[in-house]
Amino acid sequence: MDQVYPLKRPSIWHVIKVFMRRYDFEIYLLRRNPVTLLGLGIIVLVTLIAIFAPILAPYDPLALTSADRLMGPSAVHWMGTDDYGRDILSRVIYATRLDMVIATSAVSMAMFIGVILGAVAGFFGGIIGEVIMRILDVIQAFPAFILAMALAVSLGSGKMTIIYVVAFIMVPIFARLMRSEILSARGRGYIEAAHCMGASEMEIIFKQLIPNCITPILVQFALSMSYAILDAAALSFIGLGIRPPEAEWGSMVNAGVGYITSGQLWLSVFPGLVMAIAILGFNLLADGMRDVLDPKLRS
Amino acid sequence: MRIIIYTLKRLLLLIPILLGISIITFAITHIIPGDPLYILLSPYAKEDDIQNARVELGLDKPLYVQYGIYLNDLVHGDLGYAYRTRKPVLDDIKQRFPATFELTTLSLFLAVIVGVPLGVQAAVHRDTWFDHLVRIVSVGGVSIPIFWTGVVLIYILYYKLKIAPPPMGRMGIMDTPPDTITGMYIMDSILTKNWVALKVSLKYIALPAITLSFAMLAPIMRITRNSMLEVLNSNFVRTARSLGLSKRTVIYNDALRNALLPVVTSIGQILGWSLGGEVLVEVVFSWPGLGYYAVNSILNTDYAPVQGFVLLTAMIYVLVNLAVDLLYTVIDPRITY
Numbered sequence: 001m002d003q004v005y006p007l008k009r010p011s012i013w014h015v016i017k018v019f020m021r022r023y024d025f026e027i028y029l030l031r032r033n034p035v036t037l038l039g040l041g042i043i044v045l046v047t048l049i050a051i052f053a054p055i056l057a058p059y060d061p062l063a064l065t066s067a068d069r070l071m072g073p074s075a076v077h078w079m080g081t082d083d084y085g086r087d088i089l090s091r092v093i094y095a096t097r098l099d100m101v102i103a104t105s106a107v108s109m110a111m112f113i114g115v116i117l118g119a120v121a122g123f124f125g126g127i128i129g130e131v132i133m134r135i136l137d138v139i140q141a142f143p144a145f146i147l148a149m150a151l152a153v154s155l156g157s158g159k160m161t162i163i164y165v166v167a168f169i170m171v172p173i174f175a176r177l178m179r180s181e182i183l184s185a186r187g188r189g190y191i192e193a194a195h196c197m198g199a200s201e202m203e204i205i206f207k208q209l210i211p212n213c214i215t216p217i218l219v220q221f222a223l224s225m226s227y228a229i230l231d232a233a234a235l236s237f238i239g240l241g242i243r244p245p246e247a248e249w250g251s252m253v254n255a256g257v258g259y260i261t262s263g264q265l266w267l268s269v270f271p272g273l274v275m276a277i278a279i280l281g282f283n284l285l286a287d288g289m290r291d292v293l294d295p296k297l298r299s
Numbered sequence: 300m301r302i303i304i305y306t307l308k309r310l311l312l313l314i315p316i317l318l319g320i321s322i323i324t325f326a327i328t329h330i331i332p333g334d335p336l337y338i339l340l341s342p343y344a345k346e347d348d349i350q351n352a353r354v355e356l357g358l359d360k361p362l363y364v365q366y367g368i369y370l371n372d373l374v375h376g377d378l379g380y381a382y383r384t385r386k387p388v389l390d391d392i393k394q395r396f397p398a399t400f401e402l403t404t405l406s407l408f409l410a411v412i413v414g415v416p417l418g419v420q421a422a423v424h425r426d427t428w429f430d431h432l433v434r435i436v437s438v439g440g441v442s443i444p445i446f447w448t449g450v451v452l453i454y455i456l457y458y459k460l461k462i463a464p465p466p467m468g469r470m471g472i473m474d475t476p477p478d479t480i481t482g483m484y485i486m487d488s489i490l491t492k493n494w495v496a497l498k499v500s501l502k503y504i505a506l507p508a509i510t511l512s513f514a515m516l517a518p519i520m521r522i523t524r525n526s527m528l529e530v531l532n533s534n535f536v537r538t539a540r541s542l543g544l545s546k547r548t549v550i551y552n553d554a555l556r557n558a559l560l561p562v563v564t565s566i567g568q569i570l571g572w573s574l575g576g577e578v579l580v581e582v583v584f585s586w587p588g589l590g591y592y593a594v595n596s597i598l599n600t601d602y603a604p605v606q607g608f609v610l611l612t613a614m615i616y617v618l619v620n621l622a623v624d625l626l627y628t629v630i631d632p633r634i635t636y
Contacts, residue, residue: 138319142613145575147323150609153597154327230444234579237446238594253447257583261465265454272447280442287438 036288042281049093050100059087061094061247070259073266080266082255084245088266091247092274098242099249099275102159103228106166111221113167114174119205119213121175122182133179136172144169148231152240162232162241169231170224177220181213222286226279233275249275302628309621316617324610325369328602329362378610379603383596388607391592397482398469399588403577405485405508407570410515415562418523419555422531433520440517445576449510449583456506463506466584474499507584514576518569519562526561530554560631567623571616 010018020027031037049056059077065085073080079088117136121129139147148165155161185191186209194204233250235241242248244255249271256267344352353359357368372379378388421433449466456463469484470476477487477496485504488497530536531554539549578590585591589608596604 134315135319138316138323141316141320141617142323142609143571143574143616145572145578146609146612148575149578149593149597150324150327150605153602153605226442233444234446234575237444237579238582239598250444250446253444253450257450260450260453261458263454263458265451265458268447268450269454272444272450276443276447279444280438283438283442 033288033292035284036292039281039284039286039288042277043285046096046100046278046281050097053093053097057087057090057093059090061086061091062245063087070264070267072264079270082252082267083259086245088252088270091252092249092271095247095249095252095271096274096278098159098247099229099232099278102162102166102232103225106163106228106232107170107221107224109163109167110170110224111174111217114171115178115210115217117171118175118178119182119210122179123186123201123205123209129179132175136175139169140172142169144227145231145234148235149238149240152235157240157243159242162235165235166228166231170228173224174217174220177216178210178213181216182209185209185213219286219289222282222289226282226286229275229279229282302625306625309624313617313621317614320610320613320617321370321373322366324606324613325366327606327609329365373610378607381596381601381604383599383601383604388604391604392589392607392611394482395587395589395592398586399577399581399590401483401485402504402507402511402580402586402588403570403573405504406511406573407515407566409508409512410519410569411566413512414516414519415523415555415559418520419527419550419558421520421524422527423550425528430524433524437517437521440513440520443513444579445510445514446579446583448513449507449580452506452510453583464503466506468585468587469503470496470499471503476500507580507586510583511573511576511580515569515573518565518572522562522565523558527554527558530558533557560627563626563630564623567616567620570619574612574616 063086065081068077068081068085070083071077071081071085077087077089079092082088082091117132121132142150148169151165151168152161155164190212191204191208194208199207229249232241233248233253236248236250237254239251239254242251244251252271253268253275256264256269256271259265259267357365360368376389378392380386381388381391384391417433417436421430424430453463453466457465464471475496476484477493477500478491480487480490484500485497488494488500531550535557536549536554539553540546544553577588578594580586581588581590582594589611593605593608596602596608
């Protein structure tokens with residue numbers, strides 16, 4: 001008798017393993033590149049800080065203690081206190097949470113909208129594609145941060161404003177990238193095969209084209225995270241985003257600017273330093289991923 | 300001849316872009332939640348007065364008519380009225396533009412003269428400690444928020460070492476600015492041979508310019524390095540070397556000239572990026588340029604200057620990018636349109 005092999009439903013781990021095998025070579029290259037791993041480590045650390053902010057923060061970030069105004073870094077307040085006697089370390093930890101939420105939401109939103117717009121523009125072309133691309137042209141005719149400022153002015157301050165504004169200025173980047181990927185993938189054999197099998201255009205876009213073009217988009221995601229953090233903080237720095245007393249990196253740096261000329265450096269320096277490290281993490285990761293994905297730059 | 304036709308074509312294509320820009324700047328003041336009149340008028344204004352003001356400012360007309368009026372004003376050089384300074388926005392902008400222009404060009408100049416040679420050396424000494432250092436600096440340059448760099452520089456150079464002047468604008472209160480010719484203090488001091496003013500204005504511009512150029516330096520170094528790497532591997536470089544030309548000659552005479560094209564291309568983008576950084580640097584150093592003006596207007600809920608500022612920067616950005624595209628043909632004769 002022939003042995004009968006029952007068709008087993010593959011476990012989720014198996015699916016993940018098979019999926020990851022597609023990236024075996026990339027993972028190998030990543031592992032050889034310590035700088036990229038450093039970036040990844042920073043991102044994981046920052047994310048953990050953001051998630052566990054209430055546990056990690058030693059004080060209430062909003063608690064005013066007028067007796068402790070403007071104290072330098074010490075064993076009690078590691079990063080010192082600000083002009084209202086609030087603990088800067090606690091505020092930086094909560095700011096990490098807020099800024100990471102803002103950046104992740106903004107970039108995800110931009111990626112979602114951009115990928116769809118780019119896919120549609122690339123796949124259908126014609127008038128729809130042309131209209132989409134011309135609108136993106138106009139958005140990109142503005143220096144990004146200036147446009148963000150203008151939009152933030154008209155939407156009013158607040159967390160959601162920053163998210164929308166930062167997402168808005170980033171949509172064209174994702175849309176353009178997606179469009180060029182789609183244009184180069186459109187003529188491939190597997191698309192033709194899908195056509196022959198009777199797949200609808202929407203099915204081809206969402207099931208074939210987008211999954212096959214997603215890798216450069218992911219690199220762009222990491223890179224855009226760094227810009228999103230910078231832009232969000234910069235908007236708050238000029239008083240357009242998060243308003244005090246809520247803790248945010250940019251507005252914290254701004255609150256300390258007035259104290260620099262009298263030597264109270266810690267008000268500005270710590271929030272800015274943590275922000276720079278977080279941005280560095282995303283830049284290093286994106287940089288390493290780009291080297292991995294672009295064989296021309298490999299040494 | 301071809302280049303003229305190409306230029307004309309590009310100028311024509313500029314029209315829809317400029318219209319798009321004007322629609323967005325128009326929208327800034329018209330999508331503000333709430334009635335703009337409540338910002339302008341006192342909260343105790345009577346209903347009649349509000350109605351009169353609405354008619355007077357044309358806010359009772361449909362949106363497309365208002366946009367038409369706005370566009371008409373723009374074409375006639377009317378950017379609106381700044382309530383904070385009690386002057387037409389265009390006058391304010393004219394007065395502040397030289398300060399911004401001076402700071403931007405000086406920073407870009409600094410970034411190029413430092414960034415290009417460093418990028419070249421990094422490519423030549425690829426994968427050595429120098430290359431890694433350049434890489435660290437360039438990743439750092441895009442990671443460190445520009446306003447934070449400014450703050451730290453002020454602390455070190457003004458508060459600790461006391462070699463920089465306070466971050467209080469273009470000159471101290473006691474200094475006399477040079478006679479106005481261009482409005483740029485450095486240029487004016489040189490033109491009027493006012494060496495005292497030149498020294499003071501150089502001292503005051505140094506810190507903001509270094510801060511801004513640090514952010515521009517990173518992309519310039521990176522692009523120079525990458526494009527130099529590509530060129531160094533090409534055949535003509537190998538040929539030149541095999542003909543016995545010295546390494547130095549080949550690098551600086553042959554390779555660099557070919558590697559510069561992407562650098563020039565990127566300058567348009569870097570400028571667009573730095574126009575945002577410019578705003579932040581001006582705020583940190585109280586530099587009385589356009590960005591400082593715009594931010595102060597925002598904080599005082601005076602929106603016409605913001606509108607004018609956004610419109611102007613977008614137009615400058617578009618024109619610079621056009622100029623860069625046209626510059627291509629001059630630098631690289633292989634490119635024809």
